[in-house]
Amino acid sequence: MARPYRSVLYIPAANARAMEKAQTLPADAIIFDLEDAVAPAEKPAARDALAAALTNDYGARAKIVRINGLTTEWGRADAHFCGALHRADAVLIPKVDSPADLDRVAALVPDTPLWAMMETPLGMLNAAQIAAHPRLEGMVMGTNDLAKELNSRFRPDRLPMQAGLGLCLLAAKAHGKVVVDGVFNAFKDDEGLRAECEQGRDMGFDGKTLIHPAQLAIANQAFAPTEAEIDLARRQIDAFEAASAEGKGVAVVDGKIVENLHVETARKTLDRAKAIAAMAG
Ligand SMILES: CC(C)(COP(=O)(O)OP(=O)(O)OC[C@H]1O[C@@H](n2cnc3c(N)ncnc32)[C@H](O)[C@@H]1OP(=O)(O)O)[C@@H](O)C(=O)NCCC(=O)NCCSC(=O)C[C@H](O)C(=O)O
Numbered sequence: 001m002a003r004p005y006r007s008v009l010y011i012p013a014a015n016a017r018a019m020e021k022a023q024t025l026p027a028d029a030i031i032f033d034l035e036d037a038v039a040p041a042e043k044p045a046a047r048d049a050l051a052a053a054l055t056n057d058y059g060a061r062a063k064i065v066r067i068n069g070l071t072t073e074w075g076r077a078d079a080h081f082c083g084a085l086h087r088a089d090a091v092l093i094p095k096v097d098s099p100a101d102l103d104r105v106a107a108l109v110p111d112t113p114l115w116a117m118m119e120t121p122l123g124m125l126n127a128a129q130i131a132a133h134p135r136l137e138g139m140v141m142g143t144n145d146l147a148k149e150l151n152s153r154f155r156p157d158r159l160p161m162q163a164g165l166g167l168c169l170l171a172a173k174a175h176g177k178v179v180v181d182g183v184f185n186a187f188k189d190d191e192g193l194r195a196e197c198e199q200g201r202d203m204g205f206d207g208k209t210l211i212h213p214a215q216l217a218i219a220n221q222a223f224a225p226t227e228a229e230i231d232l233a234r235r236q237i238d239a240f241e242a243a244s245a246e247g248k249g250v251a252v253v254d255g256k257i258v259e260n261l262h263v264e265t266a267r268k269t270l271d272r273a274k275a276i277a278a279m280a281g
């Protein structure tokens, strides 16, 4: 049963109160951020606060630590910190341009799975090779940095992002990796967030990165199968099994054909619903 990543909440590692609060928040995963959410002067203290926070009980929530890039003055210390601590489920590397960026962190953090921030034009062009890296488990879209690099404008339909989102999505799916959509900055705009979550779900993302607890419920709902989808999945499986017993390769449900590929999707929907129920405990 694959772990769900509907809601992946960033928390600045300098914010001890927020890291404590996250133990009870309904997030599928937490990104403890040592990178952009932490001011330069606070970086060493944030690492210490994170070491303390990682002794907390986060239950089934995945614990992902975003380090600073190795080209910065903090990156190597962050990587050594993760390598020595062994308390994170994954290390998230920012601004990954190519698989070589993963190799460099892999050498410093030998035992922890790696995730990649996909947020540079080179990263988009090398997405397939990055996704193929044997240590990589997940990709996170960094749509703020990508917009900055592209000099693109923010639009509700995210048209300027579509090429990058699509390339990373294809790369992740081709190599069986988790892929999570970028953040929605206007954290008080529920309708805007809901629309962007729906778009990400329609595209095939596993979930959305978030910046505020108020965004969790919307993402959890958008990226979970609906009751109607679960009901349809059950009926498709039943109908196909009945058809198969009669030696047929095709069933019909609600006026639409059901073949073995649809049954595979239906089974994944049910597995996903089960995994989400298990998260809720
Ligand atoms: C955006 C914020 C600065 C807002 O903070 P604040 O004004 O303190 O919010 P509230 O007063 O509404 O907070 C209410 C309570 O919720 C807790 N809280 C707030 N944010 C979080 C959080 N992210 N996780 C857990 N808990 C949180 C507060 O502590 C309050 O709790 P209580 O004391 O019980 O009342 C702030 O939300 C924030 O800093 N968000 C995260 C910003 C961040 O991490 N940014 C970096 C990631 S985005 C990025 O870099 C994407 C990518 O790289 C790209 O390029 O796109």
Ligand SMILES: [Mg+2]
Pocket (backbone or CB within 6 Å): 036, 094, 117, 119, 142, 144, 145
């Ligand atoms: Mg970024």
